[in-house]
Amino acid sequence: xxxxxxxxxxxxxxxxxxxxxxxxxxxLQDFFESRSNFLNQCNPEMCISSFDELATSLSKxxxxxxxxxxxxxxxxxxxxxxxxxxxxxxxxxxxxxFIKKFEVSRKIYSIYDADLKPDKFSNFSDEKNYGLLSIIxxxxxxxxxxxxxxxxxxKINDVIVSNNMELNRSNFAGTICAMAVNYEMTAVxxxxxxxxxxx
Amino acid sequence: MLTFSIILAETSRSLIYLxxxxxxxLYPEQVYYLRNNTSLPKMGxxxxxxxxxxxxxxxxxxxxxKQINYKQYDHDQLxxxxxxxxxxxxxxxxxxxxxxxxxxxxxQFFQCKKVFLHAHGGILPEYKGSTTNYYSLLSxxxxxxxxxxxxxxxxxxxxxxxxxVKNPTKRDELDHSLDAQLRAESLVKTISDGKxxxxxxxxxxxxxxxxxxxxxxxxxxxxxx
Numbered sequence: 001x002x003x004x005x006x007x008x009x010x011x012x013x014x015x016x017x018x019x020x021x022x023x024x025x026x027x028l029q030d031f032f033e034s035r036s037n038f039l040n041q042c043n044p045e046m047c048i049s050s051f052d053e054l055a056t057s058l059s060k061x062x063x064x065x066x067x068x069x070x071x072x073x074x075x076x077x078x079x080x081x082x083x084x085x086x087x088x089x090x091x092x093x094x095x096x097x098f099i100k101k102f103e104v105s106r107k108i109y110s111i112y113d114a115d116l117k118p119d120k121f122s123n124f125s126d127e128k129n130y131g132l133l134s135i136i137x138x139x140x141x142x143x144x145x146x147x148x149x150x151x152x153x154x155k156i157n158d159v160i161v162s163n164n165m166e167l168n169r170s171n172f173a174g175t176i177c178a179m180a181v182n183y184e185m186t187a188v189x190x191x192x193x194x195x196x197x198x199x
Numbered sequence: 200m201l202t203f204s205i206i207l208a209e210t211s212r213s214l215i216y217l218x219x220x221x222x223x224x225l226y227p228e229q230v231y232y233l234r235n236n237t238s239l240p241k242m243g244x245x246x247x248x249x250x251x252x253x254x255x256x257x258x259x260x261x262x263x264x265k266q267i268n269y270k271q272y273d274h275d276q277l278x279x280x281x282x283x284x285x286x287x288x289x290x291x292x293x294x295x296x297x298x299x300x301x302x303x304x305x306x307q308f309f310q311c312k313k314v315f316l317h318a319h320g321g322i323l324p325e326y327k328g329s330t331t332n333y334y335s336l337l338s339x340x341x342x343x344x345x346x347x348x349x350x351x352x353x354x355x356x357x358x359x360x361x362x363x364v365k366n367p368t369k370r371d372e373l374d375h376s377l378d379a380q381l382r383a384e385s386l387v388k389t390i391s392d393g394k395x396x397x398x399x400x401x402x403x404x405x406x407x408x409x410x411x412x413x414x415x416x417x418x419x420x421x422x423x424x
Contacts, residue, residue, distance in 0.1 A: 017413060018329070018330075020413040022371045028414065028418070028421070151334075152409065191337075195421070
């Protein structure tokens, strides 16, 4: 087992990706195996099959949420926009800001103030926020083919998979996280195919 | 051709810079050698130990063989008055900075009235940030290096020279030797051209990259064009 990047990563813990050595094609095979193991433990009845279904489910479940500092509310708004085929400039900037926040701290807090400083009383262990941001970044990658989006999505999913044992796969958070990993695996598989990389 | 001095570290990158410059008959007026007296990682420490583990001896041996005088400082003197004074008194107006990975030039350096050159691993202005050659490999099957004048903001100073290689071979050596060789080549061209002015790079948040995920790094190396 070469793929160890999703081991022992509690929410907010620091995984260093710098100077990761090249380990040959087996590294990719082990990556897929690790992610498949995660998905095999998910409840298939809780599966969300499309982005449209996700946007609809989120609208129904969180229609009352209106806290402007809530990351969950912002992410749901972005998903709705993307599902309707557009993205406001403000939300594009927010996606960039969330990438930077996660890349620097490996955390996504539940609440940020207007200057995007985390609310010190909020937590950073809401799986939904990690899963939804990962899905958004994957969607952005598909749309713009900017590999930064896919790279950060992969890192977020390392955190999700690492928290394997704590994640309840029968609840909505678990379903979102499974969708995030599913999306990512499809994107990576398609990329391998496009680049003639045999996995 | 410009006259120049150089700040070197105990890294294989510094060694490659030095060798490439000397091979091109470009001799620095002054060498400032930063000894690693802390726990700073040496370039290539992760997975390429055999190349990097003796870089200290290699850099100094090479300087001695080529009979190039150098002034030695400990890395933690970088912020000290003595080193600042030495740079201010340096005869060269242009100084190449090749420090340790992840260490940026302290702000007070810019008070020395010198032009500090940095060779960025990647094609500017499109690819700012870290591990950008892997991103450009995936997007355009190209790698490169860019020499810039250092400013207080990272990777934003005027671009003096860009070298690039389409469909490169030996991609698995990119982290270590290939990247350093491209950077050194870009520096050689800059010094040989003798031009040290240019326009500041446009601010573009879209072009800043964070360290690439290892899965994408592997695909960029394994891809078949």
